[in-house]
Amino acid sequence: ARNGVPEVIFGEGKRVEQISAIVARLRARHQRALVTRLDTERAEHVLRDHPDGQYDPVSRLLRWGEAPERLPGRVAVICAGTSDLPVAEEASQTLEWLGVEVARLNDVGVAGLDRLLAHREAITHADVLIVVAGMEGALPSVVTGLVRSPVLAVPTSVGYGASLQGVTALLGMLSACATGMSVVNIDNGFGAAWQAASILGLVARGVHPAPADFRSNTDIPDS
Amino acid sequence: ARNGVPEVIFGEGKRVEQISAIVARLRARHQRALVTRLDTERAEHVLRDHPDGQYDPVSRLLRWGEAPERLPGRVAVICAGTSDLPVAEEASQTLEWLGVEVARLNDVGVAGLDRLLAHREAITHADVLIVVAGMEGALPSVVTGLVRSPVLAVPTSVGYGASLQGVTALLGMLSACATGMSVVNIDNGFGAAWQAASILGLVARGVHPAPADFRSNTDIPDS
Amino acid sequence: ARNGVPEVIFGEGKRVEQISAIVARLRARHQRALVTRLDTERAEHVLRDHPDGQYDPVSRLLRWGEAPERLPGRVAVICAGTSDLPVAEEASQTLEWLGVEVARLNDVGVAGLDRLLAHREAITHADVLIVVAGMEGALPSVVTGLVRSPVLAVPTSVGYGASLQGVTALLGMLSACATGMSVVNIDNGFGAAWQAASILGLVARGVHPAPADFRSNTDIPDS
Amino acid sequence: ARNGVPEVIFGEGKRVEQISAIVARLRARHQRALVTRLDTERAEHVLRDHPDGQYDPVSRLLRWGEAPERLPGRVAVICAGTSDLPVAEEASQTLEWLGVEVARLNDVGVAGLDRLLAHREAITHADVLIVVAGMEGALPSVVTGLVRSPVLAVPTSVGYGASLQGVTALLGMLSACATGMSVVNIDNGFGAAWQAASILGLVARGVHPAPADFRSNTDIPDS
Amino acid sequence: ARNGVPEVIFGEGKRVEQISAIVARLRARHQRALVTRLDTERAEHVLRDHPDGQYDPVSRLLRWGEAPERLPGRVAVICAGTSDLPVAEEASQTLEWLGVEVARLNDVGVAGLDRLLAHREAITHADVLIVVAGMEGALPSVVTGLVRSPVLAVPTSVGYGASLQGVTALLGMLSACATGMSVVNIDNGFGAAWQAASILGLVARGVHPAPADFRSNTDIPDS
Amino acid sequence: ARNGVPEVIFGEGKRVEQISAIVARLRARHQRALVTRLDTERAEHVLRDHPDGQYDPVSRLLRWGEAPERLPGRVAVICAGTSDLPVAEEASQTLEWLGVEVARLNDVGVAGLDRLLAHREAITHADVLIVVAGMEGALPSVVTGLVRSPVLAVPTSVGYGASLQGVTALLGMLSACATGMSVVNIDNGFGAAWQAASILGLVARGVHPAPADFRSNTDIPDS
Amino acid sequence: ARNGVPEVIFGEGKRVEQISAIVARLRARHQRALVTRLDTERAEHVLRDHPDGQYDPVSRLLRWGEAPERLPGRVAVICAGTSDLPVAEEASQTLEWLGVEVARLNDVGVAGLDRLLAHREAITHADVLIVVAGMEGALPSVVTGLVRSPVLAVPTSVGYGASLQGVTALLGMLSACATGMSVVNIDNGFGAAWQAASILGLVARGVHPAPADFRSNTDIPDS
Amino acid sequence: ARNGVPEVIFGEGKRVEQISAIVARLRARHQRALVTRLDTERAEHVLRDHPDGQYDPVSRLLRWGEAPERLPGRVAVICAGTSDLPVAEEASQTLEWLGVEVARLNDVGVAGLDRLLAHREAITHADVLIVVAGMEGALPSVVTGLVRSPVLAVPTSVGYGASLQGVTALLGMLSACATGMSVVNIDNGFGAAWQAASILGLVARGVHPAPADFRSNTDIPDS
Ligand SMILES: Nc1ncnc2c1ncn2[C@@H]1O[C@H](COP(=O)(O)O)[C@@H](O)[C@H]1O
Ligand SMILES: Nc1ncnc2c1ncn2[C@@H]1O[C@H](COP(=O)(O)O)[C@@H](O)[C@H]1O
Ligand SMILES: Nc1ncnc2c1ncn2[C@@H]1O[C@H](COP(=O)(O)O)[C@@H](O)[C@H]1O
Ligand SMILES: Nc1ncnc2c1ncn2[C@@H]1O[C@H](COP(=O)(O)O)[C@@H](O)[C@H]1O
Ligand SMILES: [Mg+2]
Ligand SMILES: [Mg+2]
Ligand SMILES: [Mg+2]
Ligand SMILES: [Mg+2]
Numbered sequence A, B, C, D, E, F, G, H: 001a002r003n004g005v006p007e008v009i010f011g012e013g014k015r016v017e018q019i020s021a022i023v024a025r026l027r028a029r030h031q032r033a034l035v036t037r038l039d040t041e042r043a044e045h046v047l048r049d050h051p052d053g054q055y056d057p058v059s060r061l062l063r064w065g066e067a068p069e070r071l072p073g074r075v076a077v078i079c080a081g082t083s084d085l086p087v088a089e090e091a092s093q094t095l096e097w098l099g100v101e102v103a104r105l106n107d108v109g110v111a112g113l114d115r116l117l118a119h120r121e122a123i124t125h126a127d128v129l130i131v132v133a134g135m136e137g138a139l140p141s142v143v144t145g146l147v148r149s150p151v152l153a154v155p156t157s158v159g160y161g162a163s164l165q166g167v168t169a170l171l172g173m174l175s176a177c178a179t180g181m182s183v184v185n186i187d188n189g190f191g192a193a194w195q196a197a198s199i200l201g202l203v204a205r206g207v208h209p210a211p212a213d214f215r216s217n218t219d220i221p222d223s
């Protein structure tokens, strides 16, 4: 719970009672809670204890409450293909829960470049971009080349054979020579959303004033 | 030596005398020869025995003679970055030795999309396209989306870290959802050129007339 | 929808309603549609909305309509073992839907060479060859050595242990020194078919006349 | 050259004359230039043509000129061990060339936690953090847990055996459950610096005002 | 059955009757038995033959009897996240069955360092430490840096994407430069417990007196 | 020194004096010795101490003496390409040193099938076959399909890119469905030769008479 | 059907009707048939058409008929752990179907060396040895060191975590420095049995007389 | 410098002046120092500044001073082959510097089991065992099966092909089912020595008395 946002519950591999108990405690303290990677069946069980939550089966997010205040700016969540939508929605809805405005651009893969370029203006006006792509994962480097805002690339496990469950997209994004882009784990829409919010949080609060007495530590440490 | 083209000598790991002897025999029979992956030092040795050859240190090709007749059409050899040039030139000069016209487009990576789109007309007018790219290897799928001619993708070992000596580009190209594209080995400009020539060879001689008596074999074989 | 052929729908991971909606729109515009990688159950659902389609459970293809005109030539689809048939049929039936004549040769693996050589004439008379093989994937290089037409190699995920779900066959095909062969993704019969049709499409329309003013771009670009 | 910063020259695998020519053109247009991954010997050759540059053998950067204006805020560049210094310095000096103030914290690996915690205040006051670590690459998740500013993690190829030339550190950073962190390629101090500058650039210019007419594109596209 | 402890039965992939028969023989000889990696359903079947056993569904251990005497000292079993609990409990309950006192510290991952440091005293007073962590597996090196007792690191298969089913955590732990730590297989809580007990067994019985006549064998052997 | 053959010295990574000392002892006892993987320079040093040996720079074998008696039968050593010769010669010359007759068939790769079939009779008359191939490693399965004698497959590290230093050939050979074939390590011509000799040794001495009292052990062991 | 033994049917991924049809044809010609890797349910279906077969659920083999004559000698099938039994039985029962006598030694892993050494005499009297082991796969090299007969090593997919589904055991067996051992695919008890039978077949028929006119082919081929 | 032992300097990738400076500081404080992985040339440079040190080119250790007091017990350092000696010596000499008595057993690989068993008594009387092996790395599990003292397994990068620079040995050791064994990084003799000393240190000081007020933390933490 650094900076007032409650920890988010990773739903995979947790039992329903564990989740319900953590949600109870988080809501008591923060008035809101978010569970990720929760399948429909377990979500329904948790909702019996906490019936005022909202569950979305595409993103597999279960959430209660709202961000007390909104962050400035807008994040474009761009996704290459229909099959990448669950990851893109995990990003988009996490952002909304964090109080960030989202612009969604779906199904704009690199093999149909004109479809992407049709949205060029929307893309260049986003403050942060989250680009979600599976298979060869080429979309983020193309988008990064079109904008000066920071791009967060999310590889997905969509694909077969040489896609290696997302490892190919992941390695491709890391290898890209486009500048102004960094990468999160395969299918980690949540992580990209949080990093985007942390960037907009910096915009909101502004940079620290330089401390009077800071000295870089470049000595070899004692041991 | 199927179809009148002499076998090409893979120069890596062969001794100078071995290469000279094979070249002698090939030239006696075919009036031309090609050695690939030959470094400057060994090329100079081979040239002492066969002084009328041409060696190019970028492509590392050593060649004698010309294709007796030219193939129809033109192959665009497109390369993503300056560091991919040796592989692109291996493709281009192999094509020229095989009697194929080449159009070179260098340094048109996906992170600078406008640079690529500036050549859109040239690209869409090529009959076969060879697209050479290292790092994340995204260029071939972007190009394939722009054309209806067959695209041959060549991953290169250019890059570092997550590029894994070309494996990332290779897997990315194979995972691409763009249709009308197939892939050769890492750094194999030679193989892409040969496949392009084999396609144009088919154009040159036309398809076979359908045989009167062909029957698909779909029985389970005897054993 | 480059060149009049509608986009093909990748069925894996799409919901039935999504597929039905896309099929409706494609058929309205193109009078035909093709869905790949669709299991029987979902196919039956889609067929309720579009009952005049044909579904084949081996290739897992669901299709409506026919190519308005046929392409010249004939593609041999050769497969190494019975277990590779689903991938071979994905290739063959995609070709038929694209208006291409297919010659099927099944179960002609390299360990029974005489079985393969019995078809030598049929093989050498094909205009394009698609060679499908799992396990060690040796068939394409053997076939490529017998023909001068372009060969498209399709590794399959058939095998166990060291086969690594098709990765071994894929890497083997890419490593082959046989010339005149290129490779598509594991189990991607569809992609090989499309590339074969794109080659025959080039034969059908002939090469472009050389443009008067083309100049290779070999300058270092401005930045 | 998006947004007034000249493209940076990737020095690896380029010939001295190529580099000199590009530097000349960039300086003519932008009054400054930066070459990365340049060894001492080639740097000296380039400096003969452009003698007013500065070369640093640790970071292997060669640079001319200065950013015309400084960006707000300060980036902490934290590095786990002495052997990671070249990558950390590539990040720090790229930042300085981009007009960003840098705070260096060296040799604060997780196995000596007190050494890290001694700098806790400096760490929590940075606006963006670049954390550089090889071997198991644990430092970034520890640091991310201490701050709310965005963290950029840079795995290095330092280590042996199970470190797999940086792949272990890379995968570890991507797998970390710490939130507010994204990752760049192995040894890519340059890329982290650029992303940090792109975040501070957003702080400097502020977010875009929301456009009057934006609509998310969530339709299935025509094909 | 070295040193009086009966062999432990690896339950995975064994049939119920096989397990029952081995348990019968072990109990006849040793008065106790332990089965690992047994799911609830098979455990119930085995309990029909041997109803006085205890089954725990979290650790998946089924056990009968007790260690005839307790070992000295105490092992801290520390686990990074709730999802790692099954592996941590496999370690803890194996230790208890072996007659070792256990101190459990759950959910003290490195991203919330203060949570870990709150237990610093408990950690530094353990005689052996077993540290269980999935994802990037950073916890063991942090803990090892805080103590002088031997640390046994257990990677778990918890995580997704780049976690590669525990391989990333495993490689990370092996690459760590923290000294005084060794590693067991992914999810092998049992193996870590046994090694901890073998260390405390050495403490219990003391070192061997030095033999009068020992000579190191450093000759090259005869062959 | 089981069965009268002296142990063979693995030359890689041993110092010259170590090798000389072991050779001295082996020759004193067995009148012969064999060192593998020895480069020319170190071979010359060892020959100063033991001048009556024979060194071959292609196979990198250094040997003294002869097998006291010859084994029955003949081993065909077949190799796919010129670059595989060093490994094939390691096999052939080890066999000769072990007293086995060798038939060499060089450069008969699968892409030129007629070249292989020209030797069909020689191949089917070998008693054991060693088949050496790099790149995709397809030759052993083709050969195995032609013979009923046991085949030993030796992958080599010849190739580039997707060949992965011999791993692709190794995995391909293991995945092959041809029956009557087993595999040794990459580049391990020596190991294949030894296994071939061990098979011919069995032929020479004949099978054991069945023991009167043998009982298969299928009980579950005591523990 | 080289040498009178009918081809064996690989049951995995084949439909019941396909298998029944092939069995019918094989039995008509050879009076016997063998199907491998067949689960109980499909076996029962096939047995409806061919009720006089024998199915064993452990080895998953379904077989009809007997070898018309027995091969000389005896194969020891040694297996490291109870979980490796299915693979060991696939080997043993394939051998029996091929007319070879089998000696089974179960559960003699290297961690309990005395258990293995108790069988030392039986082991040294086998004519061929098949050694089956999962996890780290150390048993074959230990056994190979005890005997002079040829050893065939079979890695199994038994294990978890670092065992990588048998890849670790496979690579370990290939890396072993014990001489007189070769390796087959993971879980391929069938392949090891066939290779053992092919060795004993050579013993049965004796070596070929040397041909009068054989010449090794060591020329560089024409091309 | 926990517990009075100075940090050891990892020599790889450090410059001579850096090392000399750290050594100076460490010796001032602790009267002794140890540098690992130092080649002869750099060692000689460091010795100019600190001439009273001892350098051993096999282990590549450079050391000054002695442990002020000796630890109880004796560590057996067992190594499988001559090529593993550098790693074994890194372990042995680190132990000696740490004040631990060492018993060396060299060249006792599993393929010559009798050679190992000849030392059975020495092995079973060691208090801690460090077992060093490359290639398939089978020695540690065999040794672990013979003793009840804790075993530390050190894989080495010795081998070729399928050995994968030590990864095969590493994974094999982790997969071993022998109990009472844990593993360190490839070639990390230093790390195994330190862990052995940390075990003997525990023996020397005895276990902690149980604290009066310890409570296991099994609550779900606040967030
Ligand atoms: N889908 C997700 N992917 C990665 N990290 C997550 C995800 N959901 C939650 N987390 C993080 O996981 C941690 C909570 O894990 P846990 O204690 O297991 O619920 C917090 O740091 C979360 O921010
Ligand atoms: N650079 C190359 N990459 C892949 N194959 C090649 C290359 N150069 C030549 N080849 C092929 O290698 C074969 C000749 O190999 P070799 O007999 O070793 O010279 C022929 O099939 C050539 O077409
Ligand atoms: N379990 C098995 N593992 C490997 N190869 C097998 C197996 N069973 C049968 N085969 C081989 O597979 C081939 C038959 O494959 P198929 O035509 O698919 O039935 C023959 O060469 C068999 O000897
Ligand atoms: N050969 C080695 N392998 C692994 N860790 C080592 C080695 N030598 C020293 N270390 C550890 O590396 C750390 C020192 O690293 P450094 O600060 O780079 O000298 C200390 O924790 C040492 O105990
Ligand atoms: Mg950008
Ligand atoms: Mg196209
Ligand atoms: Mg061809
Ligand atoms: Mg943070």
Ligand SMILES: [Mg+2]
Residues within 6 Å of the ligand: E144, E145, E146, E147, E148, E149, E150, E151, E179, E180, E181
């Ligand atoms: Mg410690």
Ligand SMILES: [Mg+2]
Residues within 6 Å of the ligand: F143, F144, F145, F146, F147, F148, F149, F151, F179, F180, F181
């Ligand atoms: Mg055979």
Ligand SMILES: [Mg+2]
Residues within 6 Å of the ligand: G144, G145, G146, G147, G148, G149, G150, G151, G179, G180, G181
């Ligand atoms: Mg032997």
Ligand SMILES: [Mg+2]
Residues within 6 Å of the ligand: H144, H145, H146, H147, H148, H149, H151, H179, H180, H181
């Ligand atoms: Mg033990």
